Amino acid sequence: MLRQAEHDVSFSQNLLTGEHLSNPTLHPMMPDTLTVAPAAATSSVLSLASGYGHFAVPAVALAAATAALTTAGQHAEPLAVAPAAGLPALRAALAARYQRRGARNVTAENVLVTAGAKTGLFAVLSELLKAGDDVLVPTPNWFGFSELVRRAGGMLRPLPLAAANNYALTPEALRAALTPATRLLMLSNPNNPTGRVLSAEEWAGLLAVTAEFPDLWVLSDEIYEGISFGATPVPTLLAQPGAGPRSVVVSGFSKSLALAGWGVGCLVAPPALAAAVTARLFATGVSVPTPNQLAALAATEHAEEIGAALCAQLKPTRQLLLEGLAALPGAGEVFAPEGTYYVFADFRRFLPAGLPPAEASALLVRRLAAAGVEVVDGATCGAPGFVRLSYAVPETVLTEALARLRAGLVAE
């Protein structure tokens, strides 16, 4: 039996090599799930690894859920069980919000409520993919895609993008990577872990290419859309003039709407696919509890205010992290990501020499853990030598974590 720390490192080390697939003991206990458990309470390690921000639950959401529970209690009634596709009012509110964001053709019929974004991703991948189907994923990208694609039967093929080029995905690079057999192009926008946001102009160039491939679907995971520090809101795939009939957006409430732990996500797909995914969800799971959906409805109706409040809360820690990284030896210019609450720091200069990249990256992450800071190994996202650091943590935690990072990196 591996101890937990060894187990996590081994798993992340092997994620992109596929070694974990043949070793069932390397179970995916990834940082997004690890850190909501009180890891820091049982050890002195501070975590910058969690995918979930340290945000207060929005008051409107809390009030909506509380009212539903209070009413059920007062009337001694059971909670209503929501339809598999989600509460009609929430689907309609989500559709209305996509329309306000420029996706004029989205109606409630296209929208499903899912038990978090992950459930939506897995259901849609399971509908779209046949065994061995080619799924192209520009990397770095969210480590969770790897297992989701594999378990849905697909074969994830990374398309590496360069930090030096600000992770630009050019139409030429996309065209060169796609084949007539590619079933799906899947990405996150804003990107987890780099924070890179695809602009409308970039989408236009990429969608002109995807249109050349009649069997190709495009899936944009937009779960971080409300956390953005750019001049314009993050453009949704669905609002792009070039978005074809095989476009899907997955999103959720656990990041941009501060409802981590509530288990609510959503999915927007063409009607036939939405119906097939609904049938799958009905057959294989339960609908999201009604109080949680009512909380999500309230959050959807106040999405812009909630997103703005989170960004205002995040500004000081964003600045603190960027300054802390810039002050490390050999830092050069530190790139300020436009979206998400992560910085994907280039620590390649701190890698031990003479080891294969993934091994060196895992060793570096272990060294940081020994110094008292848990980070996400960039190797799990396709970029060994980088680490994902969250600044959605209290300022005191970040200040201390930066001091420990520095001590861990400059020692030796």
Ligand SMILES: Cc1ncc(COP(=O)(O)O)c(C=O)c1O
């Ligand atoms: C890009 C991306 N998609 C989906 C998820 C999963 O979201 P949820 O908590 O709603 O299942 C995450 C969580 O870290 C994520 O980063």
